Amino acid sequence: MKKIIIALSIILFTASCSKDEISAPEISITEPTGGFSIDKMQWLRIQPQVKNDQGATYSWSIEGKESNTTANFENVFVAAGTYTIQFTAKNQGGETVKTFVVTVNDKVYINKITRVFEYLPAPGQFINVLPLATKDDTAETMRVKAEEKLTANSMITLGGFGGYVTFGFDHTVINKDGNDFVVLGNAFSNNAEPGIIMVSYDANANGLADDEWYEIAGSEYNKDTTIKNYEITYYKPIEEPANATEPEYIKWTDNQKQTGYLSKNAYHKQSYFPYWKGETLTLKGTFLKSTMVKASYWITPAYEFGYADNWSNTDAKSQIDISWAVDKDGKAVQLKGVDFVKVYNSNRAENTSTGEQSTEVAGFKDLNIQ
Incomplete structure (x- = not known):
């Protein structure tokens, strides 16, 4: 018994000394x-x-x-x-x-895009035209051309599914209560070409868009028809078709074991494959089921909220709340602000009248700045 008491005393003394x-x-x-x-x-x-x-x-x-x-x-x-x-x-x-x-x-900022970090469109009917490209262009010269367009609030196309542009500003877009920004497009009633919006902030303070990206979880994010981690590969045609139209123009395959073609229409005769890319082009992202349907004519109704080029620029439904951002696992994140935005086409759909559904970007508006 005496030995037990002594041992306990030593333990208590040691614990007391450690805390002190x-x-x-x-x-x-x-x-x-x-x-x-x-x-x-x-x-x-x-x-x-x-x-x-x-x-x-x-x-x-x-x-x-x-x-x-x-x-x-x-x-x-x-x-x-x-x-x-x-x-x-x-x-x-x-x-x-x-x-x-x-x-x-206090400081006065410009309420628009001030820099483009990367521009990589998917094949589409406005590619090599909006902005204009030649066979001498490179990824860098096309980045500059996209930057010249967007800093002037002029429009560029992202082509088919996965085509994207990444841009930034002269200030941080703050996550305040309510909606924070609008990515400008050319959508109007029953003519939506929705692009998924990704946001990032300059966590490593180097001024480059190389930090973690977060997806704005719009109305389609949790739907059963949405495919996460979708991947598509486009194949450059061996030669341009001799005919004005070609239904089997640019072949594509995806990671859902599907294959198909982007067709060529009579309205746009230039190559639809980016001149400055190689023989194949692989793009990834979240795939959303298109709303394209034929009524008396082809229409593409808008999604409820959360996308670029979805509602008209003046419609409140085009506004984005940074608080909708989620990480790669779908978990909500609390961002104080964002410095970089990436937009990519979320759809793969086309018709014989208006061609493929392609997201267009025409600028940016920070709702914190008048």
């Missing part, structure tokens, strides 16, 4: 000369140095409202002003708080 040896976190934040200052709608990132951080939890607050629970601070401010920031680090040894002030400057 844990010190409260020590916080060090290097403040720039003149204090922290940032323009509105730009990311402010702060990386504090924390000693004694074993088992620590963190909390950042802006004007008393919690904004982050990570070791590093990351925020984008919608309005100019002076903001009090508080950083709290807590462990078993205690709690340490660091408070400082951030000045957010």
Whole structure:
């Protein structure tokens, strides 16, 4: 019995000493000369140095409202002003708080696309025309041509399923309450050509669209007819058809064990395969069942919400809420803002009257900016 008591005493003493040896976190934040200052709608990132951080939890607050629970601070401010920031680090040894002030400057931004990072359309009837391409063009020269169009709020085509464009802005588009932006297209009543919208923010702060992408989960995202991780390969024709029309023009195969052809119509006589691409072109994404149907004439009614070139630009249903974003596993994500947008054609459908259903992009509107 005596031995048991002694052993318990040793355990309790050791536990008491271990707890006493844990010190409260020590916080060090290097403040720039003149204090922290940032323009509105730009990311402010702060990386504090924390000693004694074993088992620590963190909390950042802006004007008393919690904004982050990570070791590093990351925020984008919608309005100019002076903001009090508080950083709290807590462990078993205690709690340490660091408070400082951030000045957010006012700035005027351009409410449009300011840069195109990549342009890769799928085959279609407006390819090599919108924008104009020649056989001497490359991926880079076509990127520049797409950028010239979109920065002027002029239209480009994405062609058939999977064709895409990636673009950015001179500011961060903030995720506020309600809808945040519109991708401009040329949709009108019963003439939707929906494009899926992907969003990303500059997590690595390098100014490039090379961070994780999130899909805007529109009205079709969870439907049984939607195919995730769809993949299609287009094959360049050996030669252009001699006839004005050709139903079996550009062959395609997909990962659903289907094959078919993109037809050539009499209205567009140029090559429908991008001049600057090789013999095949493989594109991937989420596939949505087309609404194309023939009534008295061919129509393509709009999806309910969440896509580009789906409703007219002035219709509230064309507006996008960043809060609809989901990750690759379909889980909702909470993004404070986005710096990059990617749009790709979600459909593979065509008819003999109007040709293939192809998404067009004609600009961008940030609803935070008047």
